[in-house]
Amino acid sequence: METDSVRRGLERFMEMNPHIKVEYTPVPGDEYHTRLLTLMAGNAAPDVFFINAEGYYRQFVERGVLLQIDEYFYKSLSLEDFIEMDQRKMLVDGHIYGSSSCVVAPVLYYNKALFDEAGIPYPSADPTEALTWDEFIAIAKKLTKSKGRITQFGAYGFENMHPREATIYSNNGLIFSEDYAKTVLNDEAQQALQKILELRTVHKVSPPAAFLEQSGMNAAQMLQTGRVAMVADGSWALQELAKMNFDVGVAPLPIMKRPVTTGTAHLHSIWAGTKHPEEAWKLVEFLSSEEYQIGLVREGLWMPNRTSLYTPEGITKWLNPDVHPEGFEKLASYFTEYLEPNPALFVPRRAWDIFEEELDKFFFDDQPIETIVSNAKRRIDPILAGQ
Amino acid sequence: MRWERLKYSDKFWAAILLAPNFIGFLVFILFPMIASFFLSFTEWDLLTDIKWIGFGNYQELASDETFWKVLWNTLYYTLGTVPPGIILSLILAVALNQPIRGVKTYRALYFLPVISSSVAVAVVWQWLYNPEFGLLNYILSLFGIEGPLWLTSTTWAMPAVIITSIWKNLGFNMLLFLAGLQGIPDTYYEAAEIDGANGFAKFRYITLPLLSPTTFFVVVMSIISSFQAFDLVHVMTQGGPARSTSVLVHYLYQNAFQYFRMGYASAIAYVLFFLVFIVTMIQLKRHDTWVVY
Amino acid sequence: MKRVRIETILAYLILTLGAATMVLPFLWMVSTSLKSLSEVFVFPPTFFGERIVWQNYLRISERYPFGQFFLNSIKISAVVVFFQVFTSSMAGFAFARLKFPGRESLFALYLATLMVPFHVTLVPTFVLMRFFGWIDTHYSLILPSLVTAFGTFLMRQFFLTIPVELEEAARIDGCTPFGIYARIFLPLSKPALATLAIFTFMGTWNDYIRPLVFINSISKMTVPLGLASMQGSYSTDWPVLMAGTVISLAPVLIAFLLAQEFFVQGITLTGLKG
Incomplete structure (x- = not known):
């Protein structure tokens, strides 16, 4: 659980800074940002808080409730300390309003026993040797088994957020224009979505949309129970997988045209109304420090966002054989060289909700891609324009 | 003094x-x-200055596809819950009004869902609706029916929420009907029996007309409360998939507390008020023609 | 000579089938809460696992302070019920039995607000709570619920049915209007007060959207909100989730079964009023 690790980190911080007292209030559930807004509107926001990059960070910056921390930030840190995707995550019009502790991005997990059983060699963890989409389908077909009805599926997860965007990008597809002022969904993007759908409809290697999730299992449980041989899911699943007793392997997502994954993660921001900006920054600085993130990275929940932690020596600081599968170090470059921010980071939540809704119609309701694209453009563009 | x-x-x-x-x-x-x-005539996110925009929100509502979808869903939900809910609870009330044993036990069992919180009911039904390991599709499979994907299907998610809602409120309406039935004097039935009326005729010509005040009350209350549905939807589906279960209050909540659009949410609230107002007015007008003593 | 009527058999049949439908989800909930996760994911589903897994209950109560949720819910419901019965009966009495200028128009105003759905007031109430600094406090759940037009209306309607003669006799004996309210009307209206209390209690106890909007901290959550937030964190751990649901429901269901008559009579009364 995230909260325990965070608590330990905060205790360490208070030992280092005895004059600062940190009160930690975890807010469970999906309503976190609603509550944050409530507190800010009520002039009772905490000095430092966690904020999601997607849908909220930029929205809150726009409303002027996050303290601009350029001055503090550049005093002790530099942008180059962070991997490129994270720089893009933090910067809003050239300024910084929140500092980040980690990145997370989708990868491909597989159940090694099922590969052994089918006599298929494990896919490489090296992004330059990632499976092509066709190779991936061929393997997935071999890993799909049926006894009357399908009992083991080859692959799952590409219809979900994150693997879906990564696959679109891998085909050189674009969801929004570069300045996020327009919906694009070009031919490459449409083609990628079509290919994802075909995993289920044509190749029959994927279970019905969201079927397994509704079956009450999450990706890790599906992989563990052998119902699915390969699962595209966020890097955070490592933590849970490590606690399950089975041999799991990790590889980059299969590529259409280029290797790429799409990252996200939270930031720590300071409330614009804080009375203690100095102390607040101390905490934010600690929360983005190597020391703090290594703890959570070693548990498999996060991936580092410091460039220093991706050098051969840096990797040894966090690589944990109990959590990170064999050969994981080869995957490290995936997070430095092939990582792009998920487009959800740059559009309002309302626009993204419509995007999701339209894609649901594509994946669940058999609506043709052309309809989806024209609907998405018509409905999302006014919101993007109104920003 | x-x-x-x-x-x-x-x-x-x-x-x-x-x-x-x-x-x-x-x-x-x-x-x-x-x-x-x-x-409802302003644009406000609670954090920045409030801005007067006249009928802007209402104009936006008129062209907001999501809003029309949500409005349609609300009507679908109302049509799906009210008539079946009323008919089923009436049947149960009539059955319970027969000279049978264990009335109290039955009544108590039917009332369990009523006093359970809708959040708890939603969580339990989510599990029942599980396509693969849920009880519901298993029971259907015993009858040779392959159950749908329920909450992840754009076609079946709304019926699933509707079924849960009917299940939850059945006991309440049944109790109201039962009270109404018990208020009908036996002499009417005795007179009818002398005239040779059969069971159905008695129901049609005595029970239904004399029960009309109760029916009227139950119908109006059910319609109004189904316009305001929120809890089940918010916990079971969050309005999805593809907004197929999003209803007015859910969209209101989203706009106010997820998109931070207080003005727009207020405009939706007034549309809701307008709907309830129309229903109340129609019912007040029709009260005389419908209720037969 | 007693013959079994076909209607009676049919009634038993319908009622038993219906009752099974009512009870089955609850049994399934309890059954799941006592299984291990792997036993939940089997087909066909079974009602009894191989062994009883009490740990689900321990795990959920370690993480979620259900005791605290209950205390919060009890506190809030008790205060709301008490004050609502109190304010509604006083105002209902004034509207029903005291003569003062503007009575009819004021009552009409109350009646008019009955038509306005509660959700219309959600956003402004939120703004108001923020203004008073009551966000994330129990004040935000208690104070706005102390007065309802429905309660006032219900009490007024009931007081109207009490014979005027009683009141006139008391006035002749030198009883003040307050005395009439406290010593004659209140004791006579126990059923109506009970009805109002039950409805208010159920509404407050099960309320979801208000705590959702106003409460942030775990320690201040009510039972339904606590349950919903638990659902957010344990979305796929069904046994633990069901254990939490059982904990959240059991006390209320037991209390109901003990006080069934009271509940049923209370609810029946409003039905007749309508």
Whole structure:
């Protein structure tokens, strides 16, 4: 659980800074940002808080409730300390309003026993040797088994957020224009979505949309129970997988045209109304420090966002054989060289909700891609324009 | 003495007795209602300055596809819950009104879902609706039916929420009908029996007309409360998939507290009010023609 | 000579089938809450696992302070019920039996607000709570619920049915209007007060949207909100989730079964009023 690790980190911080007292209030559930807004509107926001990059960070910056921390930030840190995707995550019009502790991005997990059983060699963890989409389908077909009805599926997860965007990008597809002022969904993007759908409809290697999730299992449980041989899911699943007793392997997502994954993660921001900006920054600085993130990275929940932690020596600081599968170090470059921010980071939540809704119609309701694209453009563009 | 006179004064005591209630009424009922009306003409995210935009929100509503979808879903939900809910609860009430044993036990069992919180009911039904390991599809499979994907299907998610809602409220409506049935004097039935009326004829010509005040009450209350559905939807589906279960109050909540659009949410609230108002007016007008004594 | 009527058999059949439908989800909930996760994911589903897994209950109560949720819910419901019965009966009495200028128009105003759905007031109430600094406090759940037009209306309607003669006799004996309210009307209206209390209690106890909007901290959550937030964190751990649901429901269901008559009579009364 995230909260325990965070608590330990905060205790360490208070030992280092005895004059600062940190009160930690975890807010469970999906309503976190609603509550944050409530507190800010009520002039009772905490000095430092966690904020999601997607849908909220930029929205809150726009409303002027996050303290601009350029001055503090550049005093002790530099942008180059962070991997490129994270720089893009933090910067809003050239300024910084929140500092980040980690990145997370989708990868491909597989159940090694099922590969052994089918006599298929494990896919490489090296992004330059990632499976092509066709190779991936061929393997997935071999890993799909049926006894009357399908009992083991080859692959799952590409219809979900994150693997879906990564696959679109891998085909050189674009969801929004570069300045996020327009919906694009070009031919490459449409083609990628079509290919994802075909995993289920044509190749029959994927279970019905969201079927397994509704079956009450999450990706890790599906992989563990052998119902699915390969699962595209966020890097955070490592933590849970490590606690399950089975041999799991990790590889980059299969590529259409280029290797790429799409990252996200939270930031720590300071409330614009804080009375203690100095102390607040101390905490934010600690929360983005190597020391703090290594703890959570070693548990498999996060991936580092410091460039220093991706050098051969840096990797040894966090690589944990109990959590990170064999050969994981080869995957490290995936997070430095092939990582792009998920487009959800740059559009309002309302626009993204419509995007999701339209894609649901594509994946669940058999609506043709052309309809989806024209609907998405018509409905999302006014919101993007109104920003 | 002044107090001697005062203590017998109606006006004085009316003021004293009304005061606590009236203050609460003003601050927490009347003021918010009026404020909401004004907010519906503004654009406000609680954090930045409030902006007057006239009919802007209402114009946007008219062209907001999501809003129309949500409005349609609300009507779908109402049509799906009210008539079946009323018919089923009436059948149960009539059955319970027969000379049978264990009335109290039956009544208690039917009432369990009513007193359970809708959040708990939603969580339990989510599990029942599980396509693969849920009880519901298993039971269907015993009858050779392959159950749908329920909450992840754009076609079946709304019926699933509707079924849960009917299940939850059945006992309540049944109890109201039962009270109504017990208010019908036996002499009517005895007279009908002498005239040779059979069971159905008695139901059609005595029970239904004499029960009409109760039916009227139950229908109006059910319609109004189904316009305001939120809990089940918010916990079971969050309005998905593809907004197929998103209803008015859910969209209101999203706009206010997820998209931070207080003005737009207030405009949706007033549309909701308008709907309830129409239903109330129609019912008030039709009360005389429908209710037969 | 007693013959079994076909209607009676049919009634038993319908009622038993219906009752099974009502009870089955609850049994399934309890059954799941006592299984291990792997036993939940089997097909066909079974009602009894191989062994009883009490740990689900321990795990959920370690993480979620259900005791605290209950205390919060009890506190809030008790205060709301008490004051609502109190303010509604006083105002209902004034509207029903005291003569003062503007009575009819004021009552009409109350009636008019009955038509306005509660959700219309959600956003402004939120703004108001922020203004008073009551966000994330129990004040935000208690104070706006102390007065309702419905309660006032219900009490007024009931007081109207009490014979005028009683009141007139008391007035002749030198009873003040307050005395009439406290010593004659209140004791006579126990059923109506009970009805109002039950409805208010159920509404407050099960309320979801208000705590959702106003409460942030775990320690201040009510039972339904606590349950919903638990659902957010344990979305796929069904046994633990069901254990939490059982904990949240059991006390209320037991209380109901003990006080069934009271509940049923209370609810029936409003039905007749309508």
